[in-house]
Amino acid sequence: MPRPADGSPENPGAHTLFDVQEMELNFGPQHPSTHGVLRLVLKVDGEKILEAKPDVGYLHRGTEKLFETETYPMGIPHTDRMDYVAAATNNHAFCLTIEKLLGVEIPRRAQLIRVILDELQRLSSHLVWLGTSGIDLGAVTPFWYAFREREQILDFFEEYCGARLTLNCMRIGGLPFDLTPGWIERLSEFLDDLPARIDDYEQLLTDNRIWKKRTVGVGVISAEECIEWGLTGPVLRGSGREWDLRRAQPYECYDELDFIVPTRPGGDTYDRYIVRVQEMRQSVRILKQCVAKLGPGEIRGKVPRVIKPPAEEVYASIEAPKGELGFYCVSNGTNRPYRMHCRPPSFINLQALPRLAKGHLISDLVALIGTIDIVLGEVDR
């Protein structure tokens, strides 16, 4: 027999039977499910969240101040430390902004390798998300599968640029290195293999009853509300809006690549999960096309040795794994940026967490932190 609704005559609920106290609870900053140092001040009634107030800034390193003190190319390694599970896309957005300011054209081979690095990074970022947010909800098995494949992707990065996480793998006007011999062949083998692995993750989760119980209907948000809150990336697409900067305002050579922007109408945690998994499949598709198109050529455009952009301002953004990642650069004609501001998707997406969490249980909050996919390095900068 289903349990009568709380507050109905058959089930008056705790409120009418006992004295209930609202309680304030500190969630984090040291909590494994916050994926870093995020503190949430919760106002709870039993297990129910009445109000959640995020408190961020524990990882603030003054990156924007550092950009101002160093030359343009010296800023690139700092971007690695923002979204530290997706360094390539950070490098890309940073370089793209300065290239826009300079008006430099990127050689075709460099564009294709950049797209390859971006999509590998998207895959690895989504794999980290899949593994960790699964663990948060008690699904430990997918973690081992996801991190196995991520390890292979990190090996590709290591072979390309020597680093696994803080890649520093792009330069203003192109790339630092060409691909090593055999890299593309090994990548093709990996890509042939990957769709079957993604099937494995889906087999573990997509129709899993427990997974669905924990995610379906949790944190529902409409597309209009997403836009109002500035939510972008898989969160917006999970609410049914087909908007992806790779399609809407294509950069590099995304306009000639054939891929689908996956969307789901529901706007809940489950739909965001499906969107991300579909995105991984599309990334494989994009990577295969890039591998086929890749020909010999230059990897660096015509960029002056000392980069002194005109005294202007520019904003450029890309579709990072977590949403719109943009940089706003103000130049005063010297070799250092006068002001370099980052528009981090995690920071903006996190501000909608109180809206998503309201009325849910504390255990759902864990699912919600996972589903908006934040990286605290990027939130706090």
Add this chain to the structure above:
Amino acid sequence: MTEEKPKEAPKKLEAHDASSHPWVESLRAALPDTVLSAKEFAGQVTVTVAREAMARVARHLKDAEDFKYCVDVTAVDWKDRQPRFDVVYHFYSFSKNGRLRVKCGAADGEDVPSIASVYLAANWPERETWDMFGIRFSGHPDLRRILTWEGFHGHPLRKDFPLEGVDTGAAIYPEEWPEGGGPSLDDPNRKAVS
């Protein structure tokens, strides 16, 4: 090998006046005397508006011009200029697939009307701008520091804030830094970023 292409110098981008741009025209028609200047650089339109009108400008852009998505709010410190700060807003319109940058000047200590009631997305970016630059947003629902902590002195992204930080009284290594977390005011190594 690939054929040699004749080497061309990259064409220099130049800013030009954008007063006749339809979005600027619409803004000027709806709110006379608010648009101070408009320019276009690298295909991006920047409108400078009067500070007092900022909330009305945002409302007009959202309702009449369909700029439904407030991408970002930030500021630039020009230190010796009057007014000292530029508060910079980025808006995006899904129907136009276009971006618009709106700027307004603010002197040190002057309030800027908050647009957090127009765009919920502007809430945290405005808090960040307050925290980093010390620009107050009047009418903001919850204007607290966000990246630094309550009780922090100064605003780190101002150009006269020293790169090494300031003495906050929170010494981590008391032997090395007896006075706190950074060099003291008369330390010759203390320098501000210009």
